[in-house]
Amino acid sequence: xxxxxxxxxxxxxxxxxxxxxxxxxxxxxxxxxxxxxxxxxxxxxxxxxxxxxxxxxxxxxxxxxxxxxxxxxxxxxxxxxxxxxxxxxxxxxxxxxxxxxxxxxxxxxxxxxxxxxxxxxxxxxxxxxxxxxxxxxxxxxxxxxxxxxxxxxxxxxxxxxxxxxxxxxxxxxxxxxxxxxxxxxxxxxxxxxxxxxxxxxxxxxxxxxxxxxxxxxxxxxxxxxxxxxxxxxxxxxxxxxxxxxx
Ligand SMILES: NC(=O)c1ccc[n+]([C@@H]2O[C@H](COP(=O)([O-])OP(=O)(O)OC[C@H]3O[C@@H](n4cnc5c(N)ncnc54)[C@H](OP(=O)(O)O)[C@@H]3O)[C@@H](O)[C@H]2O)c1
Numbered sequence: 001x002x003x004x005x006x007x008x009x010x011x012x013x014x015x016x017x018x019x020x021x022x023x024x025x026x027x028x029x030x031x032x033x034x035x036x037x038x039x040x041x042x043x044x045x046x047x048x049x050x051x052x053x054x055x056x057x058x059x060x061x062x063x064x065x066x067x068x069x070x071x072x073x074x075x076x077x078x079x080x081x082x083x084x085x086x087x088x089x090x091x092x093x094x095x096x097x098x099x100x101x102x103x104x105x106x107x108x109x110x111x112x113x114x115x116x117x118x119x120x121x122x123x124x125x126x127x128x129x130x131x132x133x134x135x136x137x138x139x140x141x142x143x144x145x146x147x148x149x150x151x152x153x154x155x156x157x158x159x160x161x162x163x164x165x166x167x168x169x170x171x172x173x174x175x176x177x178x179x180x181x182x183x184x185x186x187x188x189x190x191x192x193x194x195x196x197x198x199x200x201x202x203x204x205x206x207x208x209x210x211x212x213x214x215x216x217x218x219x220x221x222x223x224x225x226x227x228x229x230x231x232x233x234x235x236x237x238x239x240x241x242x243x244x245x246x
Contacts, residue, residue, distance in 0.1 A: 009056035075101040100232025107221030114210035125199035133186035141185035150178035
């Protein structure tokens with residue numbers, strides 16, 4: 001039996017690719033592709049969609065998520081911008097209904113593995129910095145992936161860094177810090193999304209590098225999330241839960 005899916009944000013860069021991917025996949029029946037002019041609640045009710053993939057904007061993702069859950073569809077949220085308190089609230093609503101859902105800050109399986117490997121390395125190599133490079137139209141920094149990587153490293157390592165005082169000739173030349181982990185954000189044409197996590201140790205460095213060069217890299221994650229979301233019983237955060245990594 002096929003799973004009925006709506007893509008919200010269907011005219012966008014990610015949404016239009018998700019539409020093509022899900023339309024072509026035998027597990028799914030794409031029942032609607034919606035934009036901001038459409039009534040999401042009415043579309044879920046009319047089509048009886050089981051799953052809604054949201055690939056819209058930070059400004060609308062919270063309201064869209066509420067509508068999806070209120071109308072008993074499984075949310076697959078790819079839009080960025082949900083705050084921690086909003087995620088907690090949405091999780092509570094899903095649990096009240098025993099409704100499975102997933103928020104996926106990064107659908108790329110390679111990027112999720114990069115974070116996982118960085119977490120493993122941090123247990124042995126606490127001296128770490130992160131360089132993330134994105135296209136020039138990405139207006140926020142650091143990326144959610146860089147921030148999440150830094151959080152995972154802090155959780156996994158057994159000791160803090162040995163940071164010596166430094167005179168900065170140019171202010172903030174060492175990047176921004178999450179705890180004591182420097183994050184350097186590059187915004188340039190030519191990049192889609194790249195991240196390097198560099199570990200330094202006596203006489204050696206280890207670099208874990210991931211490079212998204214085409215939005216196609218996000219689509220296997222979109223498919224995986226849609227295939228598995230109805231078997232979940234709460235609202236999960238991160239594709240790693242479906243890959244059983246963390
Ligand atoms: N999870 C991941 O792996 C991943 C990867 C890349 C991007 N993203 C995120 O995915 C989202 C979309 O990215 P994108 O690059 O595809 O952006 P985009 O090209 O700007 O597409 C966003 C689309 O959503 C539409 N939209 C805006 N408000 C809406 C609403 N209330 N209801 C329905 N549709 C609405 C926009 O319509 P208008 O153009 O008419 O405003 C546009 O068609 C962003 O939040 C981005 O950060 C996630």
